[in-house]
Amino acid sequence: MKLEARPLIDNVMPTTRENCQCPKCIHPDTMQRISDTFSIPQEVEIESIEHSDNMVEIKWSDNHMGLYPYAWLYAHSQGISSIEGTKSVPYPQSAQRRPRQFTPVVDPDQSPRVKYDDVMSADESLHIWLSHIWDQGFCFVDDVPINPEATQYLIERIAFIRNTHYGGFWDFTADLTFKDTAYTNEFLGAHTDNTYFTDPARLQLFHLLSHTEGSGGENLLIDGFAAAEQLRLERPEHYAQLVNHRQPWHASGNEDTCIQPSAMSPVFSIHPDMNTMYQIRWNNYDRAPKTNWSASEQTTWYRAARHYNEILQTREMWTKLKPGSALIFDNWRMLHGRAQFTGKRRMCGGYVNNDDYISRLRLLKFGRKEVLDNLGNVRGNPLNPYWYI
Ligand SMILES: [Fe+2]
Ligand SMILES: [Zn+2]
Known part of the structure; x- marks a missing residue:
């Protein structure tokens, strides 16, 4: 036209x-x-x-x-x-924005799934995989060869693996190598990772390589955006509390680290241009004590946080990971956790940064020319299809 x-x-x-x-x-x-x-x-x-x-x-x-x-x-x-x-x-056909889909509670059989060979060999399948993650917050990858090398290649198909103080690609059996609850065999309540970073990792992939001589260890996922929307509808003032009060976070378990983000960040981050929630930080293990608020502000915030926690508990989705099926999820949106387990479990996985994941998704979706023509385009928000957050 x-x-x-x-x-x-x-x-x-x-x-x-x-x-x-x-x-x-x-x-x-x-x-x-x-x-x-x-x-x-x-x-x-x-x-x-x-x-x-x-x-x-x-x-x-x-x-x-x-x-x-x-x-x-x-x-x-x-x-x-x-x-x-x-x-x-109109925007071109390629750019019609699909709203995110809220994840239905419980039914892992309805989960988005792709196959390892497809995503490793065809860009169209990679595009489908990344779109599932963006639309629904998570996706399973089936028929992954049961070894760390293939799992690492799978993550690197999206982008390079994010390094942290825990390392890059990880492969461990439950022990206390790193002093963090995630490295034990205890129950792990719903949380997002990296609340203590200025820029939390966007994607996380888990692949269970083996689980012998024991049971348990089911994985928990909760759609934090859907739960936040429910909170907003039930009590807008509670939602506002989790948007408006910035919290301190930390990772201090190892002797040589005490990581804290450069600015305190709220539980719900709202995008300044798109006026929509784009990131959740929810981690009761890693939230540090906040000093700059009054007693009455504290009371109101804890009431709101308690309400959000109650909603989260009604939206739990449990899955049992199997060797050969990797799970990847959007750590800015989905909360994850894990049931207690017995026996010996070997898991591997890694993180991918937001910017590198979104770059890959954007280019696959629109092609390079269209993406470059739309650099800095915040027009028509919040429906602008080029602004992926
Ligand atoms: Fe975690
Ligand atoms: Zn010129």
Whole structure:
């Protein structure tokens, strides 16, 4: 669909000149800006406009000939929905945003599943896998060869494995190598990992390699976003408590570490542009004592936290992991836990960062050109399909 260039350009004047998309302004290999912003005259104006089928050429008053794909202009127009004649322009088919699906309580048979060979060999299957994780918060991968190497390759199919003070790819049998409850065989209540990092890992993958001479150890998953939505509907003021009070977090179990995020963070993080929840930090093991609040603020917060905890307990989904089936989940959304177990259990797995996972998903979903045309596009929020969080 062809757009009228003039209203688009009138509307984007302040940044359009600086962000000229021609090869003298954007390096064609690095995609970085190479023009000198500060040598552009402050009062630069458009002298003339030419347009072809998918490019707009603008002659600027400083004699620069600017080049802009229509898709770029469209993505970067401020307040475009109010411009006459452009209202009905739809996003391309590839960009129709699917809302996240809330995970139904209990039924592991309804869980999203993919196969190891498919995701390892075809980008289309990788795309399906990552979309399941984004849409539903988790996914199983079946027919994984039962060894750490294959599990590591599986994670690296998404992106490099995140290193932490516990290491990168891990492979352990229950002992107390690291002084953290996760490394014991005790019950582990629902939590998110890495609340103590400034940037918690986004994905976590578990693969049970063996479990002998014992039983138990079922895995717990809870859709924290769905539970938060229930909290918001039942008691909006409780929801607001978990948004508004930032909490301190820490990881101090090993002698040589005491990790704390650079800023305190709330249980529910709301995206500043999209006005939607994008990250949960819920970890009663790792929450540090907060000092900067009054006695009455504390009472109200604990009441809200107790309410959220009650809702979580009604939304538990238990699964028994089997060698050959890996579980991956969105650690910004899903809470996880584990039942107590006996016997010897060998598990392996690892983390993936948010930015690297989303980059992979975005490129698979839209293709590189469309993604680049939409850099910085927060237009039409919260339904903007290009803004994956
Ligand atoms: Fe954990
Ligand atoms: Zn240029």
